[in-house]
Amino acid sequence: MEKAEDFAMRDESKEYCRFCARPDGSMQDYSEKLESMSDFIVRTQGLSSDAARRAAREMLSELPAWKEMPKSN
């Protein structure tokens, strides 16, 4: 995150980006983020929901906040 608009609520003191924020500015939990990321992949790339979910789990596991989360169900 480099610019103010990249941060949740444009608040540079926050450690998460706008895509990980709820409308009230608080950070989404893992299941919310997994769900929204999977939905976005299905909507824009047309993958099956299972494949999208697997990919989203892998991607989230690369992010500092979710490194410890399991990659499989």
Add this chain to the structure above:
Amino acid sequence: MATRTEQKAATRESIIAAAEQLFGEKGLLSTTTAEIARAAGVSHGALFVHFPRRDDLQQEVIGRVGTRIARAVHDASTEGAGLEAILRCHLNAIAAEETFYSRLLAEGPMLGMAARSAIIGIQSAVAHHLFAGETGRLPDMALWFNTWLGLVHHYLLNRDLFAPTGSVLERYGETLIAHFTGLVARNGGKT
């Protein structure tokens, strides 16, 4: 004089650069860690100090290429930027990585889940910007996005036939953009 930390970082960068070069030239699956170490000018053991598993190095290279493409598209997506400008930026970003990206596409289905997810992640970042504006109102975004990617990827995967010498995207990029934006415009999208 470089500190130990700076030397370590420089060694890591030279390993990553050598890996990207060789993955592009020889393929991700057939390039060995010994070849990467030799090209980087480090011992085979030193490579594993920086990347304990071969997959760690592969993921680092895919991640960096993906970040460069995503960043370029992100930077082009300023307020009011049209679809055509974003598509052009997307192609320019891929063209800068054409050899490696084409190999990644060709070998993607044979790579592990982590690598495949990284590829999906690159496309997610691109899709986010492509559909941020008017194009986002088109029905069935996935079909539109896959139409664009399918077109571009077909040329990349057969670049030896379309452009035996030089960059296939330099040669056909503008034609692909004109074709795709024409399709979008004829279907009520703004380009």
